[in-house]
Amino acid sequence: MNKNHVTAAEAFLSNKEGAQWHNETLWGTRVKRDNLAKGIPEWEELRELASKIKMHSITHLDHYLLQFAEAAEKNGATVHWAKDDTEHNDIVLEILRKNNAEKVVKSKSMLTEECHLDDFLIENGIDVIESDLGERILQLLKQPPSHIVMPAIHLKRQIIGELFEEKLNTEKGNSDPTYLTGCMRENLRKEFLSAKVAMTGANFGVAETGDIVVCTNEGNADMGTSQADIHIVSMGIEKVIPNRESLGVFTRLLARSATGQPITSYTSHYCKPRKGGELHIILVDNGRSDILGNKDHLQTLKCIRCGACMNTCPVYRRSGGYSYSYFIPGPIGINLGMLNAPQVYYTNLPACTLCFSCNNVCPVKIDLGNQIYKWRQGLDAIGKANPAKKVLSGGMSFLFNHPGLFHSALKMAPIVNKIPRSLKYNKFNEWGIGRELPEFAPESFTSWWKKNVKR
Amino acid sequence: MDKSLKIGLFIPCYVNAVYPEVGIATYKLLKYFGLNIDYPMNQTCCGQPMANAGFEDKGLATIKKFGEIFKDYDYVVGPSASCVAFVKENHPQILAAHGHACQTEGKIYDVCEFLHDIVKPDNLPGEFPHKVSVHNSCHGVRELNLSSASELNIPMYSKIKDLLSLKKGIEIEEPERVDECCGFGGMFAVEEEAVSCAMGRDKLQNHMNTGAEYITGADSSCLMHMQGIARRDKLPVKFIHAVEILASGL
Amino acid sequence: MNSKEQILNNIRQHNLEQYDMPVIELDAIQFPDKINQFIEVSKAVGGNAVLLKEGEDINQLIAELYPDAKTIASNVPDINSTMDPDSVNNPRELNGVNLGIVEGAFGVAENGTVWIPQHVKERALYFIADSLVILLDKESLVDTMHEAYKRQQFNDYGFGVFISGPSKTADIEQALVKGAHGAKEVTVILK
Numbered sequence: 001m002n003k004n005h006v007t008a009a010e011a012f013l014s015n016k017e018g019a020q021w022h023n024e025t026l027w028g029t030r031v032k033r034d035n036l037a038k039g040i041p042e043w044e045e046l047r048e049l050a051s052k053i054k055m056h057s058i059t060h061l062d063h064y065l066l067q068f069a070e071a072a073e074k075n076g077a078t079v080h081w082a083k084d085d086t087e088h089n090d091i092v093l094e095i096l097r098k099n100n101a102e103k104v105v106k107s108k109s110m111l112t113e114e115c116h117l118d119d120f121l122i123e124n125g126i127d128v129i130e131s132d133l134g135e136r137i138l139q140l141l142k143q144p145p146s147h148i149v150m151p152a153i154h155l156k157r158q159i160i161g162e163l164f165e166e167k168l169n170t171e172k173g174n175s176d177p178t179y180l181t182g183c184m185r186e187n188l189r190k191e192f193l194s195a196k197v198a199m200t201g202a203n204f205g206v207a208e209t210g211d212i213v214v215c216t217n218e219g220n221a222d223m224g225t226s227q228a229d230i231h232i233v234s235m236g237i238e239k240v241i242p243n244r245e246s247l248g249v250f251t252r253l254l255a256r257s258a259t260g261q262p263i264t265s266y267t268s269h270y271c272k273p274r275k276g277g278e279l280h281i282i283l284v285d286n287g288r289s290d291i292l293g294n295k296d297h298l299q300t301l302k303c304i305r306c307g308a309c310m311n312t313c314p315v316y317r318r319s320g321g322y323s324y325s326y327f328i329p330g331p332i333g334i335n336l337g338m339l340n341a342p343q344v345y346y347t348n349l350p351a352c353t354l355c356f357s358c359n360n361v362c363p364v365k366i367d368l369g370n371q372i373y374k375w376r377q378g379l380d381a382i383g384k385a386n387p388a389k390k391v392l393s394g395g396m397s398f399l400f401n402h403p404g405l406f407h408s409a410l411k412m413a414p415i416v417n418k419i420p421r422s423l424k425y426n427k428f429n430e431w432g433i434g435r436e437l438p439e440f441a442p443e444s445f446t447s448w449w450k451k452n453v454k455r
Numbered sequence: 456m457d458k459s460l461k462i463g464l465f466i467p468c469y470v471n472a473v474y475p476e477v478g479i480a481t482y483k484l485l486k487y488f489g490l491n492i493d494y495p496m497n498q499t500c501c502g503q504p505m506a507n508a509g510f511e512d513k514g515l516a517t518i519k520k521f522g523e524i525f526k527d528y529d530y531v532v533g534p535s536a537s538c539v540a541f542v543k544e545n546h547p548q549i550l551a552a553h554g555h556a557c558q559t560e561g562k563i564y565d566v567c568e569f570l571h572d573i574v575k576p577d578n579l580p581g582e583f584p585h586k587v588s589v590h591n592s593c594h595g596v597r598e599l600n601l602s603s604a605s606e607l608n609i610p611m612y613s614k615i616k617d618l619l620s621l622k623k624g625i626e627i628e629e630p631e632r633v634d635e636c637c638g639f640g641g642m643f644a645v646e647e648e649a650v651s652c653a654m655g656r657d658k659l660q661n662h663m664n665t666g667a668e669y670i671t672g673a674d675s676s677c678l679m680h681m682q683g684i685a686r687r688d689k690l691p692v693k694f695i696h697a698v699e700i701l702a703s704g705l
Numbered sequence: 706m707n708s709k710e711q712i713l714n715n716i717r718q719h720n721l722e723q724y725d726m727p728v729i730e731l732d733a734i735q736f737p738d739k740i741n742q743f744i745e746v747s748k749a750v751g752g753n754a755v756l757l758k759e760g761e762d763i764n765q766l767i768a769e770l771y772p773d774a775k776t777i778a779s780n781v782p783d784i785n786s787t788m789d790p791d792s793v794n795n796p797r798e799l800n801g802v803n804l805g806i807v808e809g810a811f812g813v814a815e816n817g818t819v820w821i822p823q824h825v826k827e828r829a830l831y832f833i834a835d836s837l838v839i840l841l842d843k844e845s846l847v848d849t850m851h852e853a854y855k856r857q858q859f860n861d862y863g864f865g866v867f868i869s870g871p872s873k874t875a876d877i878e879q880a881l882v883k884g885a886h887g888a889k890e891v892t893v894i895l896k
Contacts, residue, residue, distance in 0.1 A: 010649040019653070025879050027632065034605065040815075043608040045731050055724035062716045069709075075863075081709035133885055134876035150876065157878045177880035185886060192886075193797045219832050219872040219887025226829035227796050237712065245729055248851035251867075252815075262746060262816035263850075263869050266832075266887065272863035274828075289715040312606065314636045318653050350647050353640025353654075354507060355593035360606035376509030385509060389642055393510035400468065400499040400517045413472050430645040434652030435683030438473045445466050445475035449494050453482070 005351045009319035022154065023317040029150075030311045032260020033361065040252070049249050051365035054302035057241050058292065064207040064240045065283060071210030075272045077279040084286045085115035091282050092117060092199070092232060093124055099230055101196045103127040107214070107221035108135050109201030110148050110305055111234045111284060113327055129191045131220040133184055140167050146321025148328055149258050149307035154320055189223070198224030200270075202235035203304065204250060205281070208243040211271050212281060215254060215264040222268055229277040231270065237288050238301040250304065253363035258306040291339055296374050300335050302364040309358035309368055315351045324348050331358040331368040338375045346384040349376055411447065413440035456573050462492045463525045465533030465542075465563070467675075468500040474675045480702035481534045481566050487705055488574055495524045502549075503541040508642040511549050518546055522558035530573070531563040534698050536595030536673040539565040544598055565599055566698050567673045571614040576621065581704015584624030587695075588662040589615055590672030590681075591634040601673060605634050615673060615697050622700060630661035639680035655684045662692065669693045671700055729851070739814040739846040740895060746817035747893060751883055752870030754817065756843065757896040767838055770892055771804050774836065779806035780825055781840060796829035805834030805888075809868075811845035812893065813853050818869035819893060820853060822862040831866060837888040839868065843895035 013019050037043045069079040082088035118128045130139040134152040145151030161175030170183045200221045204213040214221045225231045255261045273279035310316045310330030321329040326337030326345045337345030358368040379385045417439045425432040466478040502514030525531045547557040595601040602613035638654025659681050662670045678694045736742040747754035764785045779786035809819035872887030
């Protein structure tokens with residue numbers, strides 16, 4: 001089922017209260033980011049450095065991946081290479097089978113969403129427990145995340161309260177966030193303590209030393225991995241960075257951009273396996289190496305998945321993550337979706353006014369808006385151009401290439417003002433649904449010039 | 456500034472048809488400063504509406520024509536940050552992709568930009584004793600640097616406010632979410648109508664919360680979109696392009 | 706060709722414009738009073754940081770801060786505790802610890818975070834205790850993460866973590882709640 005952003009956004013906005021809350025809350029996160037950014041005089045320099053470090057890393061990707069694998073293996077980790085999502089999932093299942101594990105506790109990883117890992121494991125009889133509060137709520141509701149950092153932002157506490165009543169036997173009618181979080185803490189702690197295998201994503205993989213760096217506020221990645229014997233890391237190949245010194249730049253940018261806090265509560269560095277345990281690192285390609293050959297869209301590989309672009313995007317804030325058909329929404333999601341399958345995800349392309357706010361908040365300076373503009377140019381070639389827009393553009397082109405015709409049109413335009421309302425405002429007039437049409441001036445500028453200035 | 460330099464007036468298609476007073480104000484103001492202005496009459500459009508919708512190729516002929524029309528002028532000045540930004544940022548690479556040079560490179564200016572950076576007036580005639588709320592349009596801010604983008608940690612500045620403050624009697628305000636998009640976005644306004652109007656209504660409310668009588672800015676397209684909403688919602692706020700304020704009394 | 710080779714070949718086949726690694730040198734923010742900055746930011750992020758006064762007994766201070774803690778786990782010499790966390794056979798046994806008292810290597814003034822390279826048998830202690838006290842030499846504070854990553858203590862570790870304040874979440878309607886999974890309260894004692 002291919003979701004259409006236009007109609008989905010309309011539906012989202014029909015819940016006026018919910019839409020307003022969504023918009024204001026995400027704008028609030030943008031403001032928190034701004035406040036912290038303005039407290040660091042060298043903020044713009046940091047962004048520039050981060051962008052340069054990432055451009056260097058991705059254009060030397062083979063070198064750094066090899067260096068990373070070697071360092072990690074020297075540390076005692078096992079490094080796997082997965083060319084696509086299927087291979088990634090198979091590797092995870094194999095590790096679980098080898099260790100007779102029937103359950104896995106997971107912390108948040110958009111990469112595992114991308115690979116549809118949870119469904120795959122469940123089909124194969126594995127119990128999957130998401131441990132990030134937002135992700136756990138969505139798992140129980142059987143809903144996908146609507147934001148990559150604040151996945152349950154679209155849910156009201158009452159819904160969550162009712163869910164917990166059903167699944168966790170919490171107090172009836174109690175939707176206090178502190179109470180509910182406390183109940184989930186207790187519930188998930190039992191899972192942490194009994195899990196043999198814990199999975200995490202990776203915010204960064206350090207080539208020089210083999211560190212895996214995971215940033216969380218909840219501490220769920222660490223609760224899981226400090227108890228389980230087996231730690232599996234799913235890491236996109238673009239997450240590798242050259243050295244620990246680079247982390248100084250990224251750890252100053254990530255949380256400030258993502259949630260408007262100076263740093264996450266936990267910034268964990270996994271180097272060697274736990275004593276008596278195993279550390280498995282799965283390096284996943286799944287189309288990333290192909291992106292390297294796409295000059296116009298190469299910069300998407302710099303992304304550190306902070307979500308700042310979503311928080312600032314005026315369209316995302318007013319349409320919500322579920323209006324986008326790709327699992328990652330907002331400006332970065334529009335671009336990643338097109339890289340994944342343009343024939344499928346082109347329906348997200350209208351969701352942008354080209355305001356370029358996303359470019360300015362991106363901590364690694366991805367040219368998000370410019371890339372959306374470029375994707376639009378390529379739509380006609382793949383047969384996905386909006387026919388109405390195409391006709392309109394063709395018509396405009398014709399008019400503008402014939403100045404004489406254009407001037408005649410200018411002279412006649414004011415007549416449109418006098419057309420009866422019922423003829424002007426109807427279902428064919430999209431502009432007129434929510435606005436009045438502009439009025440054509442009785443005398444165009446060209447006419448005025450001819451009359452008053454031209455010698 | 457060398458007043459003998461030839462300035463070609465660039466009057467965007469919709470300004471020509473809907474807001475000619477903006478073009479007239481531009482002409483009168485530049486004339487007031489003793490500048491050498493001409494309006495090449497066979498200009499039509501800069502190509503932005505087609506290109507932003509994904510049809511750069513349909514705009515190519517218009518874009519080429521634009522360069523030919525303005526090639527002999529020292530400056531090209533137009534009262535539309537959005538259109539000027541499009542010419543500045545996009546014409547060179549669209550033309551280059553088809554093996555053409557860009558004739559307007561380095562000489563195209565939005566009128567506010569031109570006045571602030573080149574003409575540098577230290578006073579303005581007439582008065583405008585009204586409270587205005589400045590609309591910082593996206594392309595003006597983030598492509599033409601007419602004011603400091605709120606996302607960036609850079610020293611704050613606003614060329615439009617600097618110019619407006621020269622006008623006797625004026626009271627200048629800015630809305631909260633000072634440079635959030637109004638939702639026009641060219642064809643976005645009709646394709647994503649629901650979001651466009653939601654954005655427009657929010658922006659309009661932020662402007663009105665300043666208590667301003669007028670909403671002003673460098674882009675008539677944004678103003679046109681918000682004006683459409685204000686008229687539909689029967690709101691009393693008025694709209695005026697910044698250059699009209701600067702030229703008022705002439 | 707195995708997957709590793711396939712991936713590497715796929716990467717190498719592109720004729721990429723190469724970008725150099727930048728020199729990471731910048732005039733980063735410096736705080737005239739690092740201790741004060743650290744204390745302020747700790748508060749702001751929901752944590753707590755206190756300066757051990759001259760002549761003050763650290764065990765007394767901890768007892769005053771956590772009078773209700775019954776099970777106190779610490780392997781730090783001269784610190785009062787009810788159990789040695791290194792005596793456990795598996796990390797599950799640490800569940801139920803009310804207060805963990807651990808050592809930090811250094812702290813960062815810009816964000817109130819403390820670097821803790823694993824000094825205990827089971828790293829679970831850092832996360833499973835209801836509350837955490839982190840002992841830190843006040844002279845060890847650095848201004849920013851740049852210096853943090855330069856520090857010598859950083860060199861060899863099997864596991865290390867920067868902890869800044871308590872565990873938290875805002876996943877329910879953006880309402881901030883402390884103690885999602887890790888410590889509900891964290892106090893850094895600067896000595």
